[in-house]
Amino acid sequence: MKQRDLFLLSDAALRDVIDRIHPDQLELPVPAEWARTPDPTLLDVVAAHAYDEAWVPDVLAGRTIDEVGDKYGGDLLGGDALESYDRLNDAATVAVNRPLSADDIVHLSYGDFPVSVYFEHAATYRAFQSWSIAKLVGLDWSLPPELVDLLWEIVLPQVDAWREMGIFGPEVPVPDDADRETQLLGKTGYWRP
Numbered sequence: 001m002k003q004r005d006l007f008l009l010s011d012a013a014l015r016d017v018i019d020r021i022h023p024d025q026l027e028l029p030v031p032a033e034w035a036r037t038p039d040p041t042l043l044d045v046v047a048a049h050a051y052d053e054a055w056v057p058d059v060l061a062g063r064t065i066d067e068v069g070d071k072y073g074g075d076l077l078g079g080d081a082l083e084s085y086d087r088l089n090d091a092a093t094v095a096v097n098r099p100l101s102a103d104d105i106v107h108l109s110y111g112d113f114p115v116s117v118y119f120e121h122a123a124t125y126r127a128f129q130s131w132s133i134a135k136l137v138g139l140d141w142s143l144p145p146e147l148v149d150l151l152w153e154i155v156l157p158q159v160d161a162w163r164e165m166g167i168f169g170p171e172v173p174v175p176d177d178a179d180r181e182t183q184l185l186g187k188t189g190y191w192r193p
Helices: 002-018 023-027 042-060 081-096 115-136 145-164 180-187
Strands: 105-108 111-114
Touching (some): 002 115, 002 145, 023 042, 042 081, 105 115
16 A cells, blocks of 8 residues: 555654754744644644654554543653654554555544545655754755655645645745755745745
């Protein structure tokens, strides 16, 4: 299932970036649209991703929000935010690698979907967030080529519909000789000259 590969590559990219964050950088302010908290910091973003990772095993097991309840309420990061994120990411990766069918139905906060669609949604969020966080903290980092290829194949055909839903911003022109990653970032509104 290509969508599973897309998820795993996106999730690994996000972890790679989060693992490069210096603890002092967790207090950096981030754009308001990156988090649901007022005056968000990078720690708020990592906490949101930890929450998202924590849910993966239950989502893939077919559990509903009501069945899970407040299991993931409160602080999931504890005293070591980056190590806690890695632990939750490890559990999510194990769950994603279990036998699954693309047509298995999962129950999300915004409806019921085939697992393949869930993987597309979650992967897209992770992939572009990894790039955004890398730029925020000043990393010399690029999306892995295999991930760019799968985003190009799976996500770009849906870019206009997702743009209408507010997932992506307007397309940004890129140089004619831009590499594939830059073209992808331009088409999804992420690239900045």
